Amino acid sequence: MSTISLLSDEELSPEARAVFDDIRATRQTDHVNNFWRALAHDPAQLAAIWGRLKTVMGPGALDPLTKEMIYIAVSAANSCAYCAHSHTASARAKGMSDEMYAELLTVIGMASQTNALANAMQVPVDDAFKAG
Amino acid sequence: MSTISLLSDEELSPEARAVFDDIRATRQTDHVNNFWRALAHDPAQLAAIWGRLKTVMGPGALDPLTKEMIYIAVSAANSCAYCAHSHTASARAKGMSDEMYAELLTVIGMASQTNALANAMQVPVDDAFKAG
Amino acid sequence: MSTISLLSDEELSPEARAVFDDIRATRQTDHVNNFWRALAHDPAQLAAIWGRLKTVMGPGALDPLTKEMIYIAVSAANSCAYCAHSHTASARAKGMSDEMYAELLTVIGMASQTNALANAMQVPVDDAFKAG
Amino acid sequence: MSTISLLSDEELSPEARAVFDDIRATRQTDHVNNFWRALAHDPAQLAAIWGRLKTVMGPGALDPLTKEMIYIAVSAANSCAYCAHSHTASARAKGMSDEMYAELLTVIGMASQTNALANAMQVPVDDAFKAG
Amino acid sequence: MSTISLLSDEELSPEARAVFDDIRATRQTDHVNNFWRALAHDPAQLAAIWGRLKTVMGPGALDPLTKEMIYIAVSAANSCAYCAHSHTASARAKGMSDEMYAELLTVIGMASQTNALANAMQVPVDDAFKAG
Amino acid sequence: MSTISLLSDEELSPEARAVFDDIRATRQTDHVNNFWRALAHDPAQLAAIWGRLKTVMGPGALDPLTKEMIYIAVSAANSCAYCAHSHTASARAKGMSDEMYAELLTVIGMASQTNALANAMQVPVDDAFKAG
Numbered sequence: 001m002s003t004i005s006l007l008s009d010e011e012l013s014p015e016a017r018a019v020f021d022d023i024r025a026t027r028q029t030d031h032v033n034n035f036w037r038a039l040a041h042d043p044a045q046l047a048a049i050w051g052r053l054k055t056v057m058g059p060g061a062l063d064p065l066t067k068e069m070i071y072i073a074v075s076a077a078n079s080c081a082y083c084a085h086s087h088t089a090s091a092r093a094k095g096m097s098d099e100m101y102a103e104l105l106t107v108i109g110m111a112s113q114t115n116a117l118a119n120a121m122q123v124p125v126d127d128a129f130k131a132g
Numbered sequence: 133m134s135t136i137s138l139l140s141d142e143e144l145s146p147e148a149r150a151v152f153d154d155i156r157a158t159r160q161t162d163h164v165n166n167f168w169r170a171l172a173h174d175p176a177q178l179a180a181i182w183g184r185l186k187t188v189m190g191p192g193a194l195d196p197l198t199k200e201m202i203y204i205a206v207s208a209a210n211s212c213a214y215c216a217h218s219h220t221a222s223a224r225a226k227g228m229s230d231e232m233y234a235e236l237l238t239v240i241g242m243a244s245q246t247n248a249l250a251n252a253m254q255v256p257v258d259d260a261f262k263a264g
Numbered sequence: 265m266s267t268i269s270l271l272s273d274e275e276l277s278p279e280a281r282a283v284f285d286d287i288r289a290t291r292q293t294d295h296v297n298n299f300w301r302a303l304a305h306d307p308a309q310l311a312a313i314w315g316r317l318k319t320v321m322g323p324g325a326l327d328p329l330t331k332e333m334i335y336i337a338v339s340a341a342n343s344c345a346y347c348a349h350s351h352t353a354s355a356r357a358k359g360m361s362d363e364m365y366a367e368l369l370t371v372i373g374m375a376s377q378t379n380a381l382a383n384a385m386q387v388p389v390d391d392a393f394k395a396g
Numbered sequence: 397m398s399t400i401s402l403l404s405d406e407e408l409s410p411e412a413r414a415v416f417d418d419i420r421a422t423r424q425t426d427h428v429n430n431f432w433r434a435l436a437h438d439p440a441q442l443a444a445i446w447g448r449l450k451t452v453m454g455p456g457a458l459d460p461l462t463k464e465m466i467y468i469a470v471s472a473a474n475s476c477a478y479c480a481h482s483h484t485a486s487a488r489a490k491g492m493s494d495e496m497y498a499e500l501l502t503v504i505g506m507a508s509q510t511n512a513l514a515n516a517m518q519v520p521v522d523d524a525f526k527a528g
Numbered sequence: 529m530s531t532i533s534l535l536s537d538e539e540l541s542p543e544a545r546a547v548f549d550d551i552r553a554t555r556q557t558d559h560v561n562n563f564w565r566a567l568a569h570d571p572a573q574l575a576a577i578w579g580r581l582k583t584v585m586g587p588g589a590l591d592p593l594t595k596e597m598i599y600i601a602v603s604a605a606n607s608c609a610y611c612a613h614s615h616t617a618s619a620r621a622k623g624m625s626d627e628m629y630a631e632l633l634t635v636i637g638m639a640s641q642t643n644a645l646a647n648a649m650q651v652p653v654d655d656a657f658k659a660g
Numbered sequence: 661m662s663t664i665s666l667l668s669d670e671e672l673s674p675e676a677r678a679v680f681d682d683i684r685a686t687r688q689t690d691h692v693n694n695f696w697r698a699l700a701h702d703p704a705q706l707a708a709i710w711g712r713l714k715t716v717m718g719p720g721a722l723d724p725l726t727k728e729m730i731y732i733a734v735s736a737a738n739s740c741a742y743c744a745h746s747h748t749a750s751a752r753a754k755g756m757s758d759e760m761y762a763e764l765l766t767v768i769g770m771a772s773q774t775n776a777l778a779n780a781m782q783v784p785v786d787d788a789f790k791a792g
Contacts (some may be wrong), residue, residue, distance in 0.1 A: 001254065025219050052708055073202045075247055076383045083246060084399060085261040085262065103193050105441065109445070110189070113374070115206065116341060121136050122134050207648075208645075217647075240644050252636055254612050270519075295524060299518045303513070306765070319504045326503075334500065375471060392427060394529060530782050547676050567784045601737075610778040631720050635716060635731060635734075652745070653746070654694050657746050
């Protein structure tokens, strides 16, 4: 179904295998999902994205669950079927309740609606909003 | 600059005036930003969007600041200049620190990158992610 | 402001000049807007797009005003500032009333909202909707 | 396949049930499509969107069929598979002929092409197009 | 699965048949892919798009393989599943190696990430970049 | 104009200063463009993106100019004004001729048009195109 084959564990290069080992250790699961199996054809890209993702999505000024919900929002706007599925699953695993998901969806819908209206009418930015 | 004129307070219909009054009372500021002044040509739409926005963006299972950050994320993905400006200002007014904004940006960037990759490769959704 | 210069009438190649003449004759105005002045660097592309546009946007099973409103809707979704401005002006010139524009905006907003929700939730298509 | 289960009639809350009753009465069909079954987890959102949709898509300065075609155009630009299917079915049910659909598609294609070109070249908006 | 039926060779109008003949002759294959079978309901649109595509994607200042990779990049950004599949297959048929595809993907990912960041922060264009 | 201030050289942290030094050395120019001055508020993100960009956009199986043109294509599809400007300037600096830019634009336009049509009609992927 993809434009590139999904590599099985047996087909991995040593560099890709090392990344898969880290994915498994970090997530504490044996399951390595299809996105990484597609990316594994390019071990340097696989390592770069996984490495950055691990840092970006970890705890910080924002908690990991908030970050997953932001990820879902971007994925919906970009119409990424894979990402909507994978990050909704991640968010639930990190504690997103049904109520939280419902509210996330209302914000995504509201923002998409007003984005389109502001873009259609090309509303000029208020001086009060300019920071830079 | 917009495709429709921005109504001044003097040009408002009574229905639009009532919505502006509520915007001012709710936000405790005299400033009514340009988006509402463009929408005010259609008082029914103005009332519907403001009314729903007030509910959606209020406190609930998610706090109002988290909702503003989700709004920014959607607005970036939809390339809405107006919304990026207005909701970043709102998020800051609700307490978004520089550290939180920096992390928000890293998540937006990361999600956009992997969205594009998953869409380019058309990675099939893992069975483990399917809920419905 | 653009990434390519806008050609003045004096800078046009003969092929581009012929297209500009047809634009002026068809629209019955001396004003040739900036989009065509940017495209005029490539006379073959200019001729191809103008020729197809003239056919596509003319009367048929759908009237020209309906087509302009559809054009605005696509332009809002694609966040095209130039196109939102130019086609809203065209639609108004073809008779779009304030009431029609207001309703167009409500549909654009509604569709954008439900698009994002359906994409976020990845709602499967009902069998009843499948034609092909 | 979705990120949230599709509720059967038996699983609806009383508030969601009331909305489903109104959908069935308004559309004069027993079929309630999957979008509403996914939204039904959040009866307030379900009621808000259905209520607004009923108003927005009804007759007014624009006829319901024109509105459905505008909806299709936005859905194509946002790459919403579900919405493309559901609103094409709705448009056909409201009288969209093969000729009308063919012309709708030509406008969607044309707009998408020129949107991308104007965005690539960042063509500045002509003064003549500025209204606000 | 599509919103319009895919026409078999037997269902083609004479005008559409002539385009299919040219597709087969140009590509030297009997396979005419589904996109053209969907478009064939509107022979004028079919002829216009095929005719332009043949010119645009042929050799010129850019070679056909580079053009296919640009096509893939746009298709990923627009979340077009069909186009990602069809143009990745075309690019491979024209000689895209695994290494080239891997680098194409890294550029698509990088651009998508920085696009989102620049759109989120609304970075003003440097004077040095302005040509028009 | 941006949602975050653009840092002058004097305002940089030592970590950000080191990245700016590398940008200047790599590009052999004193000019550091606004994108990096906005990102510099988060030195870790600045270093991560610049470091990855330097690798991704360098020579490899694809030459740097081809990569810049792919970047422009993605930026047009994502409606990123800043990126369209900055990467068109970069492509020209790397040798993109007027003829190459004209052909790049035709491919961007063509792809955007057929993306929208395939998304509108939801054309199913031919079995022949499936690799994964």
